[in-house]
Amino acid sequence: MDKLPKIGIPVLIIIIIAIIAIAKSAVTIDAGHAAVLYKTLGNGVDSEEAALQPGFHLIAPWNRVIDYETRLQEVPETMSVLSSNGLDIELDASVQYMPDINNLGRLHNEKGESYLKRVLQPAVRSAARSVVGRYTPEQLYSSKRDAIQNEIFEETKKIVEDQYIILERVLIRDVKLPPTIKQAIERKLKQEQESLEYEFRLVTAQKEAEKVRIEAQGKADANRILSASLTDKILQDKGIEATLKMSESPNSKVIVIGSGDSGLPIILGNQ
Incomplete structure (x- = not known):
């Protein structure tokens, strides 16, 4: 009976160690994340090894995983740059990016978890200084904002495309000029x-x-053509025709044929 406690204590210790080992071996990667495996007894992270995908994983208890978010991320950037004429301009921008999941091991070994501060942000600032320096404050404030945004994106993309970072877009949210310059431009x-x-x-x-x-010229031309086409005979015939129509009216009248100018009928009375 005295030996039981002596036997139970080592067993209890073994059980506790086993529980701890299993707990450290069980790893769950959340959705929208991936991880690299750091082998403590090996050479650290193997750049050629595929990243651990979301889900449950079992690893050696002496190893550890380093988690990276693989969803589209956005970081605000406020940059002070110079225009083509040396004026200080403040850009308020947003950078949308994600790590290249197919090269997560290389990203970790070469850039580390702080790749945003080490690579992406300096690249955006460098591209912004280069691009903005080609434009005047007026162009930055009004007509060229979209072009500037696209140029900053393209230049930043060239810098980070071989750095295992996927750049989705760079958005210029605001361009802040000195008040006097802004008022003059407005x-x-x-x-x-x-x-x-x-x-x-x-x-x-x-x-x-x-x-x-x-329209007036058209009317004048029409009248001229009409006047040129009217002869005395045509006018006389038109007058007789109009007189005959008037004679058909129910009002009583006296018509004297051939007594007017040019032989036109005369209508007397309208009783």
Whole structure:
């Protein structure tokens, strides 16, 4: 009976160690994540080994996993850059990215878990400085924002494409200029808009005047052709025809045939 406690203690210790080992061996990777396996007794992370996918995994208890989020991520960036004329411009941007899951081991070994700060953010800032330096404040504020956004994206993509990072897009949310420069640009844009409106009204008035002139010219040409085609004989026949129609009216009247100018009938009375 005295030996039972001595036997039970080692067994209990073994059970506890086994439970701890199983707990450390069981790993669950969440959805939207992947992990690299760090082999403590080996050479660390094998760059050629495929990443652990979401789900349940069993690993050696002395190894550990390093988790990476593989979903599309977004990081805000506020950058101070110079325009083509040396003016200080502040860009408010967003960078959307994700790690290349097929090269997660290489990303970990070469860049580490802080790849965002080590690679992506410096690349975006470098591209932004390069691109913005080609444009004036007015272009940055108004007409060229989409072009600048696309150029920053393309230049950043060239930098990170062989760094095991997938860049989805770079979005320029706001361009902040010094207040005096912003006000000057807004005044200029307003003047340009007013000038365009004035030119539109002027062109519209010119077109309307041209339309009236053409219509008047058409009427004048028609009258001239009509006048040239009318002879005394035609006018006399038309007058007689009109007189005959009037004579058919129920009102009593006296018609004197051939007593008017050019031999036209005269109508007397309308009783």
